Amino acid sequence: MRVRAASPKVLVSLVAAGVVLTACSTATTAPEMDTTADGCITDFDATVDYFPDKSEIVDAENFSITYENSYQVLTVEEPFPGGSPESYVLVKCGAPAPELSAELADAQQITVPISSLYSGSTTHLPLVTELDVLDVLTGVSNGSMVSDTAVVDRIAAGDVTEYASGGTIDTEAVVVAAPDVVMTGGMDDPAYTQLREAGIGVVANAEWLESSPLGRAEWIKVMAALTGTQARAEEVYDGIRSDYLEVADKAAGAEPAPALLGGMSQGTWYMSSGGSYMGRLFSDAGATWPWQDVTSTGSLPLDFEAVIAESSDAPTWLVVNSWTSIGDALADDERYGELAAVGTGQVWNANKALGPGGGNDYYERGVLRPDLVLSDLVAILHPELLPDHKFTFYQQLPA
Template sequence: MRAPTYLFLPIDAGRRHRGEPGRSDPSPARSPRWARRCRGGVRPLVAVLAALLAAVSLGACGDDDPGSAGGTDARGCITDFRQDTDYFPVKSTFSHARNVTISYHQSYQVLTVKQPYPDGRPESYVLVHCGAPAPTLTGALGSAPRIEVPIRSLYSGSTTHLPLLVDLDRTDTLTGVASAASVVNADIRRLITEGRVTEYAAGGKINVEKVVTGRPDVLMTDGTDSPDYAAIRRGGVPVVANAEWLEGDPLGRAEWIKVMAALTGDEEKAGKVFDRIAGDYTAIAAKVSGAGQQPVAVLPGSMYQGTWYMPSGGSYVGKLLADAGAGYPWSGTRDTGSLELAFEAVYAKAGSAPIWLADGEWKTIGDATKEDSRYGTLAATRAGGQVWTNTLVIGPGGGNDYWERGVTGPDLVLGDLVAILHPDLAKDHRFAFYRRLTS
């Protein structure tokens, strides 16, 4: 059995599943249709000449001219920079995420990840709107990485980034993934097959030369530290930390779509996507709490190398279980990670739970008990019990869709958990990640 999976393991599990991005540099020709609409009919020669002169200016007659939208080109880059113009009219704010901030300064943003990896010091990135002059900054920001946005090419270090790109309709930005085998999304797998997305960390080892020669606009990390990142930076490729997995709130992790949007220029769309996720999540949780039912006893987690990894009550998983109306003996602990327990301690307090939310890659209960015979003593593995795993959708390369969509789709995870624990509240539910093991 491999290391316990992301949902019920130590807080850094699951970051091993990786993925990456693509480049395009559109420069479409101007459309001539504005000229016909600017003319109103037969005019004196002077009037016609005046109309033609006005048409070639940046402000000529409306939106069909890609250079006329407030002094920007088809990509959205500034063509007529003005010091007093706010080039970020839509601004992201964070209501649940605590590990990231964004501040706006007319033609650039400052993105700060407070803890880019466990115990890491804050990192800031200056995101300059393309076409704007480089800002003059002092102090720590004077030496902070400068990244031109919107980016056109992204190497992705985690499969959790991929649904963000999908939701923002920016999969064309993806040009590199760390592990091609871990990718589940069919469209992105097709891009990999076509050679439009490259693999840069096969077997978990980053190929620095491949990244540097690929020259993506940004390499986004999986929220861990690697000495290879320093070499990549020296090679001229900006490295941006994505540490959504350090958020303790499920909605806080989902809100990192706004970080991706800061790079791709899709703040408005990101806000709408997150509001939909948050609304769905809140509605499901409210339905459970409004039903007034007693918490359902569950047993979360499973064994890895002789240790049971149990989600603490203050963790991301603990929050999901609480909102789903689950109860377990360690729900009152305030740690933000996982508790490492002996099987005997788990059995003594939770061995009688009728539902086991496991994380093993088993197809049957027999597979579980074959791996460790002690599992057979749990009430959930015997008649009348239930064993569920989050392995419903496995990609062709063995990647688990839970690691791809689940982390940033907590509404889907919560919906599955409620359907397991309170089936009367979720009739006709279509499971996204969980499946019940057969005998």
């Protein structure tokens, strides 16, 4: 769903005699709104638009944001695989609780900007750092997987706590800590119902269900809606989008480069389809591979023989795993020695930037920064296009 910022004319819903009436009203923006330094309203005026900076969603399809004068409605279309849409009413601090339409009657109401956030995925961490609101982060599910040194330091200092280090949410500890919002990692968990019943906001972040790299990156605007940093989010995202499209345009003019993608895991080779998130990145980087025309959004489970038959002669092999050398690959499966890329030494792994606990920054910052991922891929496949490129996530594996 694509949503544009609300126009100056907004729909005002009035509840009278149990009937919802809709009329047009012109919102006015006060030259100087009565707010505190942190943006909270001190003298509420129902005619004032308290959201002068509004996000416009251009690439993401799994969330939308609409605006009323004193609150936003954030809707996540699929909060987890197969889940029904969830809406959250984000009320400007200092404003009274709004009268809501019937479809929003059961929606969580969350006061914004929030001051404390528990993050269910490392992909959320670059959002708060890029928006300059790192102090909002007070909890992470598993600190050992964090790559960002600033977050690691906050965990070590006790400013950020772990609440699901064993993979299970410590519901009691979260309730005692009472963060403003627990942001999910795009999966369901019975603990979320308990947390909502305890009065804690639970907001789904399902960016991983977006099939496009830019769609995933645009979820920075969800964090902006919670933290009151819409203007900063627009600036960050516009820069990422511009850089991504510029690099993709360079690659589009080059001869497509054959590549071997992925690798074996527990006896199955998982291959990117052309319609998947990674497939979009590889295509935009000017790669070509036998399963590029498959439009499904998930990875394709294949056997080794099928991959060898179709793609063993590809001169470049792109993987994301724990290997630090080609020797590691051969130790995992000696049949990898049949691949042309192993013979030429053109095996590239997106594990260049690891955190102190082994977390891979490719999975953390790479989601927000597909422009950097794409630049790495183009520099590998078409080095003549980016001759002075400094790699962020990928590294060539030694023998």
